[in-house]
Amino acid sequence: MGLFDGKVAIVTGAGRGIGREEAMLMAREGASVVVNDVGGASTGEGSDKAPAQEVVDEIVAAGGKAVANYDDISTWKGGEAFVNQAVEEFGGLDILVNNAGILRDKMSFNMTEEEWDAVIQVHLKGHFVPSRFAAAYWRQKSKDTGESVNAKIVNTSSEAGLYGNAGQLNYAAAKAGIAAMTIVLARELDRFGVRSNAIAPVALTRLTDDLMGGVDEKMKAALDPANVAAGVGWLASDLSAGVNGQVLKIQGGLLQIVRGWNPASDVKSDGSWTIESIDAVKKDLFANSDPGVPPFLLPI
Ligand SMILES: NC(=O)c1ccc[n+]([C@@H]2O[C@H](COP(=O)([O-])OP(=O)(O)OC[C@H]3O[C@@H](n4cnc5c(N)ncnc54)[C@H](O)[C@@H]3O)[C@@H](O)[C@H]2O)c1
Numbered sequence: 001m002g003l004f005d006g007k008v009a010i011v012t013g014a015g016r017g018i019g020r021e022e023a024m025l026m027a028r029e030g031a032s033v034v035v036n037d038v039g040g041a042s043t044g045e046g047s048d049k050a051p052a053q054e055v056v057d058e059i060v061a062a063g064g065k066a067v068a069n070y071d072d073i074s075t076w077k078g079g080e081a082f083v084n085q086a087v088e089e090f091g092g093l094d095i096l097v098n099n100a101g102i103l104r105d106k107m108s109f110n111m112t113e114e115e116w117d118a119v120i121q122v123h124l125k126g127h128f129v130p131s132r133f134a135a136a137y138w139r140q141k142s143k144d145t146g147e148s149v150n151a152k153i154v155n156t157s158s159e160a161g162l163y164g165n166a167g168q169l170n171y172a173a174a175k176a177g178i179a180a181m182t183i184v185l186a187r188e189l190d191r192f193g194v195r196s197n198a199i200a201p202v203a204l205t206r207l208t209d210d211l212m213g214g215v216d217e218k219m220k221a222a223l224d225p226a227n228v229a230a231g232v233g234w235l236a237s238d239l240s241a242g243v244n245g246q247v248l249k250i251q252g253g254l255l256q257i258v259r260g261w262n263p264a265s266d267v268k269s270d271g272s273w274t275i276e277s278i279d280a281v282k283k284d285l286f287a288n289s290d291p292g293v294p295p296f297l298l299p300i
Contacts, residue, residue: 027065036071074122083096127178
C-alpha cells in the first residue's frame, strides 16, 4: 500500500531538481502524477520537452503512472490546461505542488525591469494560476458532492524571502508573497477540505550550484533534493492532518516551522500619534528587539 494510492498529483517544474524528486516520490507512493516542466534555462529562457518527458519515462518504467505537461504554468492558459489535464487523464485532482522557479539575481540598483518581471511572473503568478484553477475545481467538487474534498496544496517559498536576502530583490519579494499566499489559501479553502502549506527548502540543484560549490561530500548528500521531497510528501499526505498555513524549512537533517510578522512590541496611546509622540516611545517600541536590519538566519 502506498501513501498516495488512488490519488492524483500535479507538480510544477518537475523535470529537474526538487520537483523531480517530489514527482518520483509521489509516484512511488502510488499517485498518478502530471509532471510539468517548461524545460527552460535556470534564468527562464527557452523551452525543452526532454526534462518532463524523462521523469515520466522513469516513473512509467518503474511501474508508476505519469503524464508530461510542458506548459508555462505562469500563464493563465498554461495553468488552466495543466489542472484540466489531471482531471481529464486521471479523473480528478488531490494534490498540487507548486515548485517551478527561476533566478535572475541582481542588487536593487542594477536590476532591470525584465529581470523583475520574469521572476515575479514565474514564482508569484506561477503559484497563483495553478492554485486558482485547482481551487475552483475543488470548490465545485465540494459543492457537487456536499463533502470535504481532502486535497492539499504545497507551495515553495524560500528563506531568501522569509528573511530578505540581499541581491535577490525580485526573488525574495516573490517568495515572501508565496508565504503570504499560502496562509490566504489555507484560510479560504479550509471550508472545502483543502490544506495549504509551504516549504522553505535548501538543496543542491542547478539553482544553488554556484552558491554551494565548496560543500563537501557529506554536505552534498545531506542536501540531496530527495530530502526535501520527503517534507513535501508528508505535507501532501493525510499524516499531516491539521497542519494548515504553515511553512516548513528543510535543510539536511534540520526541520523548522518558520513564522514571521508577529508583533515585536506593543505601545499604546490614548490619542492620535504625532511624529514627536512616536519618537518619545521609540525605546519601548524596540524594548525587546534590535532596531537594525533583522538578521538573516544563514542556511549554511
Ligand atoms: N535549491 C534550493 O536550495 C532552493 C532553496 C529555496 C527555494 N527553492 C525553490 O525550489 C523550487 C525548485 O528549485 P530547484 O532548486 O529544484 O531548481 P531547478 O532549476 O533544478 O528546477 C526548477 C524547474 O522549474 C522549471 N520551470 C521554470 N519555470 C517554469 C515555468 N514557468 N513553467 C514550468 N516549469 C518551469 C525549470 O525548467 C526547472 O526544471 C524553486 O521554486 C526554487 O525557487 C530552491
